[in-house]
Amino acid sequence: MALQSLDIKQRSATTTPSPQARQTMEIAKLIDVSACIGCKACQVACMEWNDVRDEVGSCHGIYDNPVDLTENSWTVMRYAEVEEQGKLEWLIRKDGCMHCSDPGCLKACPSPGAIIQYANGIVDFNQENCIGCGYCVTGCPFNVPRISKKDSKAYKCTLCSDRVAVNQAPACAKACPTGAIQFGSKEDMKDYAAKRITDLKERGYDKAGLYDPAGVGGTHVMYVLHHADKPNLYSGLPANPSISSLVTMWKGATKPLAALALAGVALGSLFHYVMKGPNEGSKEIEKEIEKEDAQ
Amino acid sequence: MQVNRRQFFKICSAGLGGSSIAVMGFSPTAALAEVRTYKLARATETRSTCPYCSVACGLLVYSTGDRSKNSQSEIIHVEGDPDNPVNRGTLCPKGAGVRDMMQSKDRLKWPEVREPGTNEWKRISWHDAIERITKHMKADRDKNFVTQNKDGVTVNRWPTFAALAASAATNEGGYITVKMLRTLGVTQLDTQARI
Numbered sequence: 001m002a003l004q005s006l007d008i009k010q011r012s013a014t015t016t017p018s019p020q021a022r023q024t025m026e027i028a029k030l031i032d033v034s035a036c037i038g039c040k041a042c043q044v045a046c047m048e049w050n051d052v053r054d055e056v057g058s059c060h061g062i063y064d065n066p067v068d069l070t071e072n073s074w075t076v077m078r079y080a081e082v083e084e085q086g087k088l089e090w091l092i093r094k095d096g097c098m099h100c101s102d103p104g105c106l107k108a109c110p111s112p113g114a115i116i117q118y119a120n121g122i123v124d125f126n127q128e129n130c131i132g133c134g135y136c137v138t139g140c141p142f143n144v145p146r147i148s149k150k151d152s153k154a155y156k157c158t159l160c161s162d163r164v165a166v167n168q169a170p171a172c173a174k175a176c177p178t179g180a181i182q183f184g185s186k187e188d189m190k191d192y193a194a195k196r197i198t199d200l201k202e203r204g205y206d207k208a209g210l211y212d213p214a215g216v217g218g219t220h221v222m223y224v225l226h227h228a229d230k231p232n233l234y235s236g237l238p239a240n241p242s243i244s245s246l247v248t249m250w251k252g253a254t255k256p257l258a259a260l261a262l263a264g265v266a267l268g269s270l271f272h273y274v275m276k277g278p279n280e281g282s283k284e285i286e287k288e289i290e291k292e293d294a295q
Numbered sequence: 296m297q298v299n300r301r302q303f304f305k306i307c308s309a310g311l312g313g314s315s316i317a318v319m320g321f322s323p324t325a326a327l328a329e330v331r332t333y334k335l336a337r338a339t340e341t342r343s344t345c346p347y348c349s350v351a352c353g354l355l356v357y358s359t360g361d362r363s364k365n366s367q368s369e370i371i372h373v374e375g376d377p378d379n380p381v382n383r384g385t386l387c388p389k390g391a392g393v394r395d396m397m398q399s400k401d402r403l404k405w406p407e408v409r410e411p412g413t414n415e416w417k418r419i420s421w422h423d424a425i426e427r428i429t430k431h432m433k434a435d436r437d438k439n440f441v442t443q444n445k446d447g448v449t450v451n452r453w454p455t456f457a458a459l460a461a462s463a464a465t466n467e468g469g470y471i472t473v474k475m476l477r478t479l480g481v482t483q484l485d486t487q488a489r490i
Contacts, residue, residue, distance in 0.1 A: 008328055044391040048372065053395075116328040126328055161330040174374060177385040293300075 006165050007119035012109035024119035027164060028186040029173055031094050032196055032224040033234065034208075035180035038063065038077050038092040042172035042181060046075050049160060049171035069095065071148035074157040075172060078235035084227060093223070093234040094172070094181070097144045097157035099123045101217030104243035107251050108139025114154075121186065121220035124161045127153040141216060141241035159220065189222060196224045215242035335372060337361070342376055345390045346463045349486070352390050353379020370394055432456065432479075440480060457483035 008018040047053055054072040057065060063079040075096035082089050103123045106115040114129040115136060125136075125145070132152035136145045145156045160170035168174070173183035182192055193210045200208035209228025212218050223237070231237040298306070338357040345352040353376030360366035373394045377384035396402065406424035407416040419427070439455040458481055460472045469486070476484050
């Protein structure tokens with residue numbers, strides 16, 4: 001029997017493997033940047049569903065509001081004005097967690113069970129287990145998690161894991177009035193993206209394509225981009241995201257080495273004890289010290 | 296318990312060693328996790344219409360309780376109605392955030408009047424409000440109504456009055472509103488529903 005509503009693929013800082021026998025449908029959210037009008041209904045629906053409210057900010061001279069992801073704004077629209085093919089283009093990208101297949105946050109997290117990857121692809125933070133160290137922020141190739149100033153715990157998009165667990169679409173996808181956010185099985189989303197890309201190519205966007213970066217094993221939030229060859233145009237979407245080599249080293253090669261060193265120290269101490277015996281101080285000196293302490 | 300210096304150090308090092316080993320992941324824990332519990336389970340679902348504009352998107356309003364006699368309901372969530380042909384479950388940012396308007400501290404819940412010479416708003420009844428407005432309208436219309444223009448053509452205008460109709464009015468409501476106001480001679484007539 002499953003002990004949870006969604007099967008778990010992996011869990012932060014846990015070596016015990018999760019049960020893997022059941023097959024779960026992989027899900028994905030597809031953000032069609034070419035269909036987005038930047039209305040921010042997704043931002044509002046996200047806050048409304050997740051019971052978070054951001055502070056009323058101030059205008060920074062651009063449409064981005066808030067200007068960056070926060071612990072309460074798990075998704076933000078980023079507006080980029082670029083000149084492409086002699087035309088001014090307004091590229092609006094919905095930023096937020098990409099739900100990587102190989103999540104850097106989970107790899108970096110030292111707290112058992114604070115970050116969980118479900119078998120359907122959702123990477124979720126469990127704030128109950130979060131120790132607020134901020135390693136997930138460093139580990140994320142997309143700079144997504146944010147530490148709350150209120151409770152010092154990390155927050156980010158959950159892909160509405162609570163809704164998905166009961167077969168509902170995430171709040172943002174449901175609200176989107178232009179259908180720029182689609183939700184379904186990863187296969188279906190790829191098929192849908194293929195149709196959109198064909199359409200975009202017919203309209204003159206030769207480089208239109210799907211953003212599903214292999215460097216993080218693919219993502220469960222994908223983009224349809226008109227300029228898939230230049231993801232950087234879309235407010236700095238990384239072209240080849242990958243987990244920082246520092247995190248990979250620290251959690252990969254150095255981990256067994258550190259364990260080995262630890263075992264070596266323990267073994268060394270044992271041998272030292274066997275060969276040299278316990279470290280015995282002279283009885284006289286000890287008595288003197290005790291006398292001094294008593295005074 | 297009597298602990299001497301040596302024993303104290305032993306206890307400390309044992310504790311420190313044990314906890315460091317646990318922290319380093321040598322104490323396996325069962326791989327358990329759970330998503331946030333679905334917050335709408337057994338909430339009361341009510342169909343409604345968005346009040347913001349004339350598109351009149353369908354809403355599903357979720358509230359606590361099951362409407363039993365002793366349970367006082369409170370709205371906990373609003374989302375689009377997938378069965379409504381207008382929006383098919385989608386909403387704009389205003390509609391998606393309509394719960395905050397419903398529960399806003401600044402929401403006007405009853406008629407208020409600020410009488411001449413004061414800066415205070417006074418709560419009045421709906422009956423008093425309608426009567427007061429009607430009296431003002433009648434006085435103004437009696438004073439300013441124009442039956443003929445300067446060329447002697449009958450116009451029957453009431454130029455000193457303007458009306459702004461509600462946004463969520465249906466076609467029928469809009470028809471009645473226009474009919475009534477034109478009957479009074481109103482020329483400046485608009486609705487908030489120009490999107």
